[in-house]
Amino acid sequence: MVTIENLHKKFGKNQVLSGVDLNISEGGIFAVLGPNGSGKTTLIKSVLGMVIPDKGNITVLGENIKKNSEYRHKIDYLPQIANFPSNLRVKELIKMIKDLRKPTNEDERLIELFRLEPFLDKKLGNLSGGTKQKVNLVLTFMFDSPLIILDEPTTGLDPISLIRLKDLIKAEKAKGKTVLITSHIMSFVEEISDEIVFILEGKIYFKGSIQKLKTKTNQPDFEHAIASILTDNHA
Amino acid sequence: MRSRWSYVYFAFYLLLGVVLLFLNNDLSKAVITLMNVIIVLVPLIGTIFGVMYYYNSQEFTELLLAQPIKRSSIFLGQYLGVALSLSMSLILGLGIPFVFYGLFESSAIWDFSLLLITGTFLTLIFTALAFNIALSNENKIKGFGYAILLWLFLAVIYDGLFLMTLILFEDYPLDKVSLIGTMLNPIDLSRTLILLKLDISALLGYTGAVFKQFFGTSFGLIVSFVMLTIWVVMPVLRIVFKSKKKDF
Numbered sequence: 001m002v003t004i005e006n007l008h009k010k011f012g013k014n015q016v017l018s019g020v021d022l023n024i025s026e027g028g029i030f031a032v033l034g035p036n037g038s039g040k041t042t043l044i045k046s047v048l049g050m051v052i053p054d055k056g057n058i059t060v061l062g063e064n065i066k067k068n069s070e071y072r073h074k075i076d077y078l079p080q081i082a083n084f085p086s087n088l089r090v091k092e093l094i095k096m097i098k099d100l101r102k103p104t105n106e107d108e109r110l111i112e113l114f115r116l117e118p119f120l121d122k123k124l125g126n127l128s129g130g131t132k133q134k135v136n137l138v139l140t141f142m143f144d145s146p147l148i149i150l151d152e153p154t155t156g157l158d159p160i161s162l163i164r165l166k167d168l169i170k171a172e173k174a175k176g177k178t179v180l181i182t183s184h185i186m187s188f189v190e191e192i193s194d195e196i197v198f199i200l201e202g203k204i205y206f207k208g209s210i211q212k213l214k215t216k217t218n219q220p221d222f223e224h225a226i227a228s229i230l231t232d233n234h235a
Numbered sequence: 236m237r238s239r240w241s242y243v244y245f246a247f248y249l250l251l252g253v254v255l256l257f258l259n260n261d262l263s264k265a266v267i268t269l270m271n272v273i274i275v276l277v278p279l280i281g282t283i284f285g286v287m288y289y290y291n292s293q294e295f296t297e298l299l300l301a302q303p304i305k306r307s308s309i310f311l312g313q314y315l316g317v318a319l320s321l322s323m324s325l326i327l328g329l330g331i332p333f334v335f336y337g338l339f340e341s342s343a344i345w346d347f348s349l350l351l352i353t354g355t356f357l358t359l360i361f362t363a364l365a366f367n368i369a370l371s372n373e374n375k376i377k378g379f380g381y382a383i384l385l386w387l388f389l390a391v392i393y394d395g396l397f398l399m400t401l402i403l404f405e406d407y408p409l410d411k412v413s414l415i416g417t418m419l420n421p422i423d424l425s426r427t428l429i430l431l432k433l434d435i436s437a438l439l440g441y442t443g444a445v446f447k448q449f450f451g452t453s454f455g456l457i458v459s460f461v462m463l464t465i466w467v468v469m470p471v472l473r474i475v476f477k478s479k480k481k482d483f
Contacts, residue, residue, distance in 0.1 A: 045482075051482040052480055079297065083297060085292065085294060100299075100304065
């Protein structure tokens with residue numbers, strides 16, 4: 001599905017990614033974890049072509065992403081911070097993104113699911129953080145793409161919406177799609193993901209199931225397993 | 236945001252055109268006054284709007300970047316959106332009052348068209364330069380600062396330096412130097428182009444005669460327009476080039 005080979009990226013003097021090799025197979029939910037500033041978002045943005053890598057190769061569904069924009073038809077991306085143009089209305093934004101990609105009717109179901117009807121005529125600048133995140137989710141999930149990338153999808157969501165989001169992600173997985181998630185909420189990751197990828201200091205430190213991580217670190221639960229990686233490497 | 240301000244800009248030119256026509260009561264004189272305004276104001280507005288629009292739409296740009304659209308189409312689309320709406324404001328805002336005043340029966344129509352054409356060129360040039368500055372500077376304050384400095388340099392300081400060189404080297408033949416110097420600054424180039432068309436080059440003395448010889452001919456006119464086109468194309472190419480390498 002996604003193959004990353006020897007990816008390097010530097011921002012100024014700050015080496016963020018130093019030789020990431022990663023192969024994401026088709027189907028299933030993959031969680032990308034790592035401490036703050038470990039390069040999770042940079043990795044995801046490289047796959048999307050928003051960050052241009054210094055070195056390395058990325059292929060998405062067999063297509064090299066260099067100098068290519070068509071492959072993004074096959075990706076649904078949820079950005080970390082929902083920064084929308086503040087003078088647009090929710091309805092206008094949804095319509096515009098549909099014009100850019102392809103017509104779909106899925107948005108109506110999602111708007112109902114997240115109870116967004118009362119906000120459709122409001123300007124995006126006047127929405128609360130959580131509501132913006134819901135709009136963000138609608139924009140991401142309304143297209144039926146084989147690869148879904150979610151950067152911190154839980155930010156600002158209330159408990160009910162969180163449950164709906166989990167159901168939504170599980171439903172996408174049941175359709176055989178590949179979902180890539182970054183999150184700092186360990187319980188969310190543990191509940192939802194099939195496999196985790198742990199990034200540390202710009203490299204892949206661990207890739208495998210949660211069970212494998214627990215055995216490797218000798219910790220009974222997931223949260224402590226993650227914490228032990230961090231203390232072992234920073235103490 | 237963009238549309239509201241371009242209406243204000245349009246209304247401004249409309250007002251300017253009407254007021255100038257009433258005060259001057261003569262088309263050719265109004266054209267000369269307009270030239271003085273346009274030569275300085277158009278680049279300033281183009282620069283400020285370009286930088287402002289780029290920074291304001293940054294969030295939107297990031298949203299578009301994740302969509303299946305080519306980078307060059309995103310940035311060229313934004314550039315053309317700003318530059319063309321500013322040009323439309325200029326052409327319609329000034330054109331409407333002049334047409335109502337009887338431009339088509341007057342001999343000033345060519346001078347006036349030249350004014351609008353150079354105005355449009357200046358808009359395209361300075362919006363492109365502003366986009367370049369904004370693309371290279373993450374920091375908004377710095378970006379604005381550089382953009383204003385660029386305008387100040389080309390509109391005011393360049394002339395000063397130019398004059399100083401002419402005085403310093405007055406013992407040498409300076410026809411070529413001053414011609415090239417004028418060519419290298421789009422504002423100076425536009426000003427000279429219009430001034431000479433307006434047949435007031437006698438005021439410029441000897442240099443005026445040299446300039447008239449060059450710019451007055453169709454060859455000079457073509458070279459000038461080629462220069463202005465190069466001034467548009469170079470920064471636009473840099474927008475495409477730079478945007479392909481930028482991280483978001």
